[in-house]
Amino acid sequence: MRTDAVTAEKLAKWYGTRDAPVHALAETDLAIAEGEFLVLLGPSGCGKTTLLRMIGGLLPPTSGSLAVMGQPLWRDGRRNDAALSELGMVFQDANLFPWLSIEDNIALPLQLRGLGRGQRREKARELMRLVGLSGFERRWPRELSGGMRQRAAIARALSYGPDILLMDEPFGALDAMTREAMNLELQRIWMETGKTVVLVTHSISEAVFLADRILLLSPRPGKVDREVAVPFARPRAPAVQASAEFQSIAAMLRERLSAIA
Ligand code: ADP
Numbered sequence: 001m002r003t004d005a006v007t008a009e010k011l012a013k014w015y016g017t018r019d020a021p022v023h024a025l026a027e028t029d030l031a032i033a034e035g036e037f038l039v040l041l042g043p044s045g046c047g048k049t050t051l052l053r054m055i056g057g058l059l060p061p062t063s064g065s066l067a068v069m070g071q072p073l074w075r076d077g078r079r080n081d082a083a084l085s086e087l088g089m090v091f092q093d094a095n096l097f098p099w100l101s102i103e104d105n106i107a108l109p110l111q112l113r114g115l116g117r118g119q120r121r122e123k124a125r126e127l128m129r130l131v132g133l134s135g136f137e138r139r140w141p142r143e144l145s146g147g148m149r150q151r152a153a154i155a156r157a158l159s160y161g162p163d164i165l166l167m168d169e170p171f172g173a174l175d176a177m178t179r180e181a182m183n184l185e186l187q188r189i190w191m192e193t194g195k196t197v198v199l200v201t202h203s204i205s206e207a208v209f210l211a212d213r214i215l216l217l218s219p220r221p222g223k224v225d226r227e228v229a230v231p232f233a234r235p236r237a238p239a240v241q242a243s244a245e246f247q248s249i250a251a252m253l254r255e256r257l258s259a260i261a
């Protein structure tokens, strides 16, 4: 039987504020398959980050339930460590510690888990090869470009071996050319590792280029407006973006986005 990497049932979020509570996410059911590349697409403020942070265990749901690799993420109001260890997160900002080398940044989660120096180094070097950072082990974060810092953030998120990579607009701060290169790199890393990826973006072309499946969220409270399967063969090359089918999926999403925003 197929296991789902993530399942959500009637997941919802209200934020308590000083005035009226904010209904950020309406009751949502989700099933994300193991190995799937899922993209959450929607206008700013529609609840993408809220949904991703709940999946990542960073934000407790107001109601509903979440399971990760078949294990409940929350039990009696406490996070379940076994489920959490299956989740790695990457944000728009790499958040590297400026006083640690790139290798030590990547190995930090392993240090926090008590691994010895030799094992940390071996794992960090393997991951640096995977993300294309070999040779930069002893560099400082400030010596790296924005794209390279995001490569390091991906390596760090994978350091303790999670099955699922959650990414919140990871390339949103990069220039267009670096962003396109990082999309190709991410596709390669995903294909090499077989991880499940859930990526948040408000870029239609990024969504269609990367996703197996796109969930288009409508705003306030966020809910799934459309579910779109993207059929292009892998690995996808940039040229796929010029195809009529790519253009027609993108146009449909663009129309739908302007209708709901
Ligand atoms: P997105 O990532 O799609 O831009 P968010 O998930 O960040 O959207 O936010 C969804 C809605 O919830 C927005 O209206 C936002 O203003 C509101 N919101 C987010 N975080 C908080 C918070 N901590 N307190 C109150 N409202 C919040």
Ligand code: MG
Residues within 6 Å of the ligand: 048, 049, 050
């Ligand atoms: Mg966001």
